[in-house]
Amino acid sequence: MSAILAFVTAAILIIIGVIRAKQPKKHVEPVLVKRYVHAGHGWLRITEDGDVVIGMDDFSQSLIGTIDRVKMPRLLKRVEQGEIAWYVQHGHRLVPMVSPITGRVVEKNESVIYNPSLINTSPYGDGWLFKVRPHKVSSQLRNVLTGKVAQQWQETVRAQLNRFFSGTPALMYQDGGLLMKNISDRCSDDEWDGIVRQFFLVNEPAQKL
Numbered sequence: 001m002s003a004i005l006a007f008v009t010a011a012i013l014i015i016i017g018v019i020r021a022k023q024p025k026k027h028v029e030p031v032l033v034k035r036y037v038h039a040g041h042g043w044l045r046i047t048e049d050g051d052v053v054i055g056m057d058d059f060s061q062s063l064i065g066t067i068d069r070v071k072m073p074r075l076l077k078r079v080e081q082g083e084i085a086w087y088v089q090h091g092h093r094l095v096p097m098v099s100p101i102t103g104r105v106v107e108k109n110e111s112v113i114y115n116p117s118l119i120n121t122s123p124y125g126d127g128w129l130f131k132v133r134p135h136k137v138s139s140q141l142r143n144v145l146t147g148k149v150a151q152q153w154q155e156t157v158r159a160q161l162n163r164f165f166s167g168t169p170a171l172m173y174q175d176g177g178l179l180m181k182n183i184s185d186r187c188s189d190d191e192w193d194g195i196v197r198q199f200f201l202v203n204e205p206a207q208k209l
Contacts, residue, residue, distance in 0.1 A: 071088075084096045
């Protein structure tokens with residue numbers, strides 16, 4: 001009797017498996033991460049718990065070059081939207097970057113401290129910098145861009161860079177329209193100061209080590 005019952009149970013399970021296999025699979029839409037970018041070329045992403053992840057956009061890391069060192073704000077320090085919050089070093093140049101949002105630092109990406117080149121290889125992924133607990137985030141989002149507006153702004157920035165190097169366009173792009181690596185090495189000190197002021201919104205001379 002038990003053998004018959006086991007046989008019937010197995011047969012039912014096989015039939016159920018065949019029926020499920022014939023059913024069309026549901027299409028699962030990918031989860032899109034909403035990212036905002038500030039005019040100073042820092043980006044932010046709001047997490048499920050309300051904290052904000054901050055990093056550098058692709059344009060900034062390409063323009064600066066290989067990141068050799070990063071100096072982040074200390075934990076619990078308050079950073080202000082549009083004010084200098086961290087520094088990155090490439091060769092002898094120390095570049096200040098402004099925060100895309102106001103809040104207190106609650107976590108730093110230790111991996112980037114020990115391996116700053118992650119900012120270059122994965123600016124929107126493993127190369128994130130730190131998290132902040134924001135202050136009145138909804139009002140601050142009016143000062144950052146996302147979606148198609150952000151894409152259009154990035155195109156405008158590239159056009160501005162074209163005009164900045166209008167006399168020496170060969171310094172800018174390689175095949176495929178990608179920025180040359182380590183453009184900062186190809187600039188004079190005066191040119192680099194101009195880039196920092198115009199593209200990173202920092203009203204102080206770029207420091208040289």
